[in-house]
Amino acid sequence: MKKQIKTPYLLLLPSLLGTSVFVLAPFLDVIRRSFFQAVGGGFVGLSNYRQVLENEAFQQALFHTLQFLFTCLPLLLLLSFLLAVLVYHLPFARPLFEAAFLFPMAIPVASVVVFWRLTFHNEGLLNKALSFLGFTGQDWMNTPAAFWVLIFSYIWKNLGYDMILWIAGLSQIPKEQYEAAAVSGAGPLRCFFFITLPQMKGSMAMIGVLSFVNAFRVFREAYLIAGDYPHNSIYMLQHLFNNWFTKLDIQKMTAAAVMLALVISLLLLGLELWTEKQEDV
Amino acid sequence: MKAICKIFPYLFRKPKKGFFRLLPCLPLSLLASLMIFPVLMMIANSFMDTQELLEAYGRILGDKGSEIVPRLLPRYPTLRPYVELLLDSPDFFVMFWNSCRQVFPILLGQLLLGMPAAWAFARYEFPGRRPLFLVYTILMVMPFQVTMVSSYLVLNRLSLMDTHMAIWLPGIFSTFPVFIMEKFFRAIPESLMEAARVDGANALQLFWYMGIPLGAPGVMSSLLLNFLEYWNAMEAPMTFLKTKALLPLSLYLPEITTDQVSVSFAASVVMMLPAVLGFLWGQDYLQQGIVASGLKE
Incomplete structure (x- = not known):
């Protein structure tokens, strides 16, 4: 019996040790440092946090990040859900469509940068196509339109991932429910609104959190297409962190990292608690 | 919701077999092509020789030429870019x-x-x-x-x-x-x-x-x-x-x-x-x- 208790700890040990030394302990150190001066090491209380929050670049970057999140998350969730419903109920060729929509996820960002550059350049493919259709294009990367370019490339990359998660949720609804509804004369839309939608709440919360977290990776596209200092409308927290890092502004970085970690942990804990409550009902 | 059901009752009937079930295929296919288009185009264009590449995209990629001439398929497909990549x-x-x-x-x-x-x-x-x-x-x-x-x-x-x-x-x-x-x-x-x-x-x-x-x-x-x-x-x-x-x-x-x-x-x-x-x-x-x-x- 004693051996039984020891085994899991032994199995866990290497991973736990590494994670503690390289991730957890340094992060605790970061929390400690966020209350101290970087040079001199005096205790400064919350002054680092105040400095970050009052920093104008931070406020702007935060605003753009939130703007990005509040635009792309609803769009992505809605679009991928519609897609999942359509693909899930296809009578055939489902794997083919799943593969096509998932494909962009596998493509390294750097290897399609040439294509994005050609497309969104002031004299690029998109403007060509637009003028062919009789519209006037614009300089996509150097105007506020850059924001939409980023939204587009984020959705392009994540649509399939979210769709697969939705389909997994959809496939957990027992088929009998649809059959029973069909017997009592309900059409597909009624089934959708009264059977499918109510049971998708859990999936929605979970996919929302994952998409939120994945949204931080959009920095790759932004960086490769537009560099360190892109158009103001897509200058986001990730750029700011990066530029602080280049200046080795440890004081601001520690405080900002702690705040970001706090927000994300709370979000995840909220999801966890909410899911548990749903299951109890 | 109930109101919608009343206004569009035909939407809620069971669809006829066949045609209506296939209807989503059209927009789905369009969207799916859009998803894989960038990659297909990159692959197709990777067989262009330097001359054609500069003619087509020189304006953007190399600051040469006056206008881009997008092209889906190369006129004279060649493996030369790959050879150059391999050797140079x-x-x-x-x-x-x-x-x-x-x-x-x-x-x-x-x-x-x-x-x-x-x-x-x-x-x-x-x-x-x-x-x-x-x-x-x-x-x-x-x-x-x-x-x-x-x-x-x-x-x-x-x-x-x-x-x-x-x-x-x-x-x-x-x-x-x-x-x-x-x-x-x-x-x-x-x-x-x-x-x-x-x-x-x-x-x-x-x-x-x-x-x-x-x-x-x-x-x-x-x-x-x-x-x-x-x-x-x-x-x-x-x-x-x-x-x-x-x-x-x-x-x-x-x-x-x-x-x-x-x-x-x-x-x-x-x-x-x-x-x-x-x-x-x-x-x-x-x-x-x-x-x-x-x-x-």
């Missing part, structure tokens, strides 16, 4: 090799540490299991920007900055593979374990002879997802590497494509090739892995 771009191969050297040790390390940890979480009840797993889950979802300073501080103290180790260590100790594999190990029926135990298998044998073979799809999923992630890695190399000769392809490619217009498409295609092959080979694993990355237990 030693840098490209250094970076390609860097990418390999940075990705594969991470994957190996993740397996060695992650599999036992995932097995422990999945098959044992022990004090501290739930809080520890929660910590792993939280670490899994943290974006790079959160751990950037802490990783830097620790790597700097160990003087590992600007070495391959700086990329390996944070990657190996990522908790994502543990989370994925745990789901698959958990799905193995307990009755199988019980049967093996009755036959006298000890804990290690259970893990080795039952867990790993039966959880192999989970291991594959984790490998594939992480391969795609690290092959595409940018944030970590950008932050922790300074020496140009250590950079992976993902950071160096944009430079090649601006300096050497003639190979820009070919180099991009070669970079996406391993990822595309991995995707085509393991699409099932990829999908299972994505489902497993869902946060529900």
Whole structure:
């Protein structure tokens, strides 16, 4: 019996040790440092946090990040859900469509940068196509339109991932429910609104959190297409962190990292608690 | 909702077989083509010779020519860009090799540490299991920007900055593979374990002879997802590497494509090739892995 208790700890040990030394302990150190001066090491209380929050670049970057999140998350969730419903109920060729929509996820960002550059350049493919259709294009990367370019490339990359998660949720609804509804004369839309939608709440919360977290990776596209200092409308927290890092502004970085970690942990804990409550009902 | 049902009653009747069920195929096909179009175009254009490439895109890629002339297929398909890439771009191969050297040790390390940890979480009840797993889950979802300073501080103290180790260590100790594999190990029926135990298998044998073979799809999923992630890695190399000769392809490619217009498409295609092959080979694993990355237990 004693051996039984020891085994899991032994199995866990290497991973736990590494994670503690390289991730957890340094992060605790970061929390400690966020209350101290970087040079001199005096205790400064919350002054680092105040400095970050009052920093104008931070406020702007935060605003753009939130703007990005509040635009792309609803769009992505809605679009991928519609897609999942359509693909899930296809009578055939489902794997083919799943593969096509998932494909962009596998493509390294750097290897399609040439294509994005050609497309969104002031004299690029998109403007060509637009003028062919009789519209006037614009300089996509150097105007506020850059924001939409980023939204587009984020959705392009994540649509399939979210769709697969939705389909997994959809496939957990027992088929009998649809059959029973069909017997009592309900059409597909009624089934959708009264059977499918109510049971998708859990999936929605979970996919929302994952998409939120994945949204931080959009920095790759932004960086490769537009560099360190892109158009103001897509200058986001990730750029700011990066530029602080280049200046080795440890004081601001520690405080900002702690705040970001706090927000994300709370979000995840909220999801966890909410899911548990749903299951109890 | 009820109002909508009344106004459009025909929407709620059971659709006629055939035609209406096929209706979604049209928009879906259009959208699907849009998704794969960029890649198809890159591949097609990678067979253009320098002359044609400059004629078509010189305005944007090389500051030459007056206007771009987009072209789906090259007029005279040639393998010359690939030959040039092979013979005249030693840098490209250094970076390609860097990418390999940075990705594969991470994957190996993740397996060695992650599999036992995932097995422990999945098959044992022990004090501290739930809080520890929660910590792993939280670490899994943290974006790079959160751990950037802490990783830097620790790597700097160990003087590992600007070495391959700086990329390996944070990657190996990522908790994502543990989370994925745990789901698959958990799905193995307990009755199988019980049967093996009755036959006298000890804990290690259970893990080795039952867990790993039966959880192999989970291991594959984790490998594939992480391969795609690290092959595409940018944030970590950008932050922790300074020496140009250590950079992976993902950071160096944009430079090649601006300096050497003639190979820009070919180099991009070669970079996406391993990822595309991995995707085509393991699409099932990829999908299972994505489902497993869902946060529900």
